[in-house]
Amino acid sequence: MVRSGARGDHDTGPAPEALRLVKVTKTYGTGDGAVTALDGGTLGLARGTFTAVMGPSGSGKSTLLQCAAGLDRPDSGIVRVDGRELTGGSEAELTRFRRGRIGFVFQQYNLLETLTVAQNTVLPLKLAGRRVDRGRTREILTAVGLGDRLGHRPEQLSGGQRQRVAIARALVTEPRVIFADEPTGALDTRSAREVLTLLRQAVRVHGRTVVMVTHDPVAASYADSVLFLADGRLAGRLQAPTADAVAERLAHLGDDVTAGV
Amino acid sequence: MVVLAMRSVRQRPGRFLATLLSAFLGAAIVMTFHSMHDTAGQPGVDPVSSETLTTAAGVVGGYGTLLVFFAVASTLTVNVRQRAAELELLRCSGATPAQLRRMVVGEAAVVALVGAALAVLPAVLGGRLLLEVFRDSGQVARSVDHSFGVVALVSGIGITLLTAAGAAFLALRRAARGHRRRGGARAFLTYAALVAGAVAVCSTFAFSATDSALMAPPAYGSILLSVGLALMAPRLLQAVLDRLSPGGASGWLAVRNLRQRFGQLAGILMSLILFTAVSTATLTMQAVESEAVAASGLVKSVDAKNLETLNFTVVGIVVVFVCVMLVNSLYAATSYRGREFGQQRLAGATPGQVLGVVGAEGLVLTVTGLLFGTPAALAGIVPFTVVRGDAVLSEQLVGVWAAVASIGAAATLGTSLATARRVLRTPVVRAVAPAA
Secondary structure (H helix, E strand, O other): OOOOOOOOOHHHOOOOEEEEEEEEEEEEOOHHHOEEEEEEEEEEEEOOOEEEEEOOOOOOHHHHHHHHOOOOOOOEEEEEEOOEEOOOOOHHHHHHHHOOOEEEEEOOOOOOOOOOHHHHHHHHHHHOOOOOOHHHHHHHHHHOOOOOOOOOOHHHOOHHHHHHHHHHHHHHOOOOEEEEEOOOOOOOHHHHHHHHHHHHHHHHOOOOEEEEEOOOHHHHOOOOEEEEEEOOEEEEEEEOOOHHHHHHHHHOHHHHHHOOO | OHHHHHHHHHHOHHHHHHHHHHHHHHHHHHHHHHHHHHHHOOOOOOHHHHHHHHHHHHHHHHHHHHHHHHHHHHHHHHHHHHOHHHHHHHHHOOOOHHHHHHHHHHHHHHHHHHHHHHHHHHHHHHHHHHHHHHHHOOOOOOOOOOOOOHHHHHHHHHHHHHHHHHHHHHHHHHHHHOOOOOHHHHHHHHHHHHHHHHHHHHHHHHOOOOOOOOOHHHHHHHHHHHHHHHHHHHHHHHHHHHOOOOOOHHHHHHHHHHHHHOOOOHHHHHHHHHHHHHHHHHHHHHHHHHHHHHHOOOOOOHHHHHHHHHHHHHHHHHHHHHHHHHHHHHHHHHHOOHHHHHHHHHOOOOHHHHHHHHHHHHHHHHHHHHHHHHHHHHHHHHHHHHHHHOOOOOOHHHHHHHHHHHHHHHHHHHHHHHHHHHHOOOOHHHHHOOOO
16 A cells, blocks of 8 residues: 655645545443444545445444544544544544545535525635635536525425535535435435435546445445445445345345354 | 423423523512512501512512513523424324413423422522511511511412413414514514603603602613613614624624524523613612712711612612523523534534634624613613713713623623533534434
8 A cells, every 4th residue: 555644735636545444443332331333444445436335233334434534533543534644633633634635425414504505515615714716616506406596595405405515515625535424315216316426426527535324225336336344344345336236245244244254 | 282291391301491490580589579568468567667568579579570571481482492393293293283382381381380389498588688688777667577478479470380381382483483573563562662661761850869769760661671672683683794794714604693593592682681781770870879879968877878788689689680591591592502513513613613603693692782781771871860960971880881791791602602612522423413
C-alpha cells in the first residue's frame, strides 16, 4: 500500500486510496455487558469506487461506517481518509477533519427544518467558512432534479426529494468520500432507484468515492462491489454484484461464520 | 383517555417537571397571599387589620393568577409541541381529537393537582412569614394569628387547576391548527390588554400624591401593557429579523432559525418582556416612593421602612417567579433541540459554532425582550413619578433598568448556553438517531 504520509491539505490532490481501515476495533459497554461491534476490521477502498457494506442486524455495519467517517472514535486501529490519518481529538478537530473530506447521506435525511432546500445545501460551505457559489449550487440541485424547488422547505418535499437534497448537500463540498447509511431505507422503490442512480453518478461523473451501508440486495447491486460483515468481522467481498447473487450470499453468511471461514 | 393520561404522567415524570415547577410555584404564591383572606376572616380581627390583609391578598392574588396562567401556558405549549409525534401516533391509532384533548388536559390537571398539593406546606410557611412582616410593620394588629383555611386552599388548587386545564386546551388547539393564524382572538386579546393597560396607567393621574393605592394602577397598567406587547412580539420580532443579516455562519443560522421558530419562541419572549416590565416598573416605583418619603422631610419612620421591606418582598417574589419561569421555559425549549444540533454538527458545525448559534439567538431574544419590556415599564413609571415626585423620569430608573437588563440577559444567555452545552455532550450519531 502506498502511504501518502501527512498531506497538508486535500487540495493538493486526492490520494489513490480514498479510505483505509487497519485493525479497527470498537466495543460498546464494559464488563459482562460489553458488545464488540467491530473486531479488527481491515479494508482499503480505491478512489472513485462505489462500495456497499452488507450484513445482518448487529453485524457492525453502522459502527464500521461511523468509525470510518470520524463520527465515532475506534478503540484501536487506524482510519485513513484520503491519505490522512484520522486521529482522536476533540469533536471540533474531528469536525474540521470531516469538512471537505467527508459527506453524509442518512436514512433520516437530517436536513434542517428551518432552512430552505438551497440553504440546506450550502450549509456545510457556510459552516466551513467557504465561499458560496450560487450558480454552482443551482447547478448541483438541478442535477438532482430539484432546480425548481430551491425555496421549498424540507417539510414540503417528499422523502425521495429530501434524500436528493441530502445528496446535493453531500456533493457541494466536493468531499473525497461520501458515506451513506441506509439511504433508501425509508423510500419507495422508484425514489430509491433515483437516489441510487444519483449516488452512482457521484462516482462515475464526479469521481467521488461512495460507501453505502444497506440491507437491501437491490440497493447493493448498484455498487461496484459489496463487502459482507458478520459479527464485527469482514466475511467476504463480491465484485460486480447482482441482486440475486447478493441475496444468495447474504442468506448463507451465517453458515460461513459458524464454519469459521 | 384519563387512564392513559395518568399512565403517561407516571411513566415519564421528567417531561412534566417544567409544568410541575410552574404549577407548584404559582400555587404557592396564590395560596400564600390568599391565606390572608382566611386570616382576615377570623372572628375578632379588627377592621384595619382586616382591610390591609384583604388588599394585599386581592392585589397580589390578582396578578399572581395572571402570572400563573402565563407560566403554566408557556411550559405546556412547549410540552405539547415536543410531543407532536406521540400525539400524531395516537391520532393514527384511532384517537379522536376529543380523546386527545381529554388526555392532554387530563395530564395537565394531574400535574397541576400534584403541584398544588406540594405547594400547601410552603404556602402555610410563606403565609406565616408574610403575616409576620405585616405585624412588624404595624399594619396588622399583634393579636391576629395566621390561618390557612378554605379560601387559600380552594382558590390555590382551583386557580392552578383551571389555568393548567385552560392552558393545555389552548396549547393543544394551537398545535392542532398548525401554522394557521388565530388572528381574531389574538388580535382582540392584544388590543384588550393594551387598552386596559393604557386606561390603568392614565387613571394614575386621578390619584393624589399621598394616596396609599397610588402604586397599584401604574403597576397593573405596566403588566397589562407588557402582556399586550408580548402578544404582538412575535410579529415585531419577525420584522426585526428581516432586517438582520449577520456575516458569520452561526449568526446566519441563528437568524434563519429564529425566523422559522418565532411562533415557538413566543412563550420565552413573553416571560422576558413580563420580567423586564414588571421588575423595572415596580422596583423603580418603590425607589421613587422611598425617595419621596425621605424628601418630605420626615425622618424615615420604622413603619415606612417596614412598608418598603414589605413591598420589596412582594415584588421580589413576583420577579423571582417570572425569572424562574424564563429559565424554566428556555431550558425546556433548548433541551429538546438535541436532534437539530446533531444535524448541524453532521453538516460540519463544530460544538463551538452550535453554541454560537444558540448564543446569537439568545442575544436577539434578550434585545427584543428589553426593547418591548422597557416601554411597558416606562408607561407605568412616568405617570407615577409625575404624580408622586413631580419629575418625569427618576434617576433611580437607570440603575434599576441596568440591573434588570443584566439579570434578564444572564438568565437568557446562561440558561440556553448551559443547556446547549449539556445537550451537545450526546454523541452526534445518537443525537440524530430517530427517537426510540
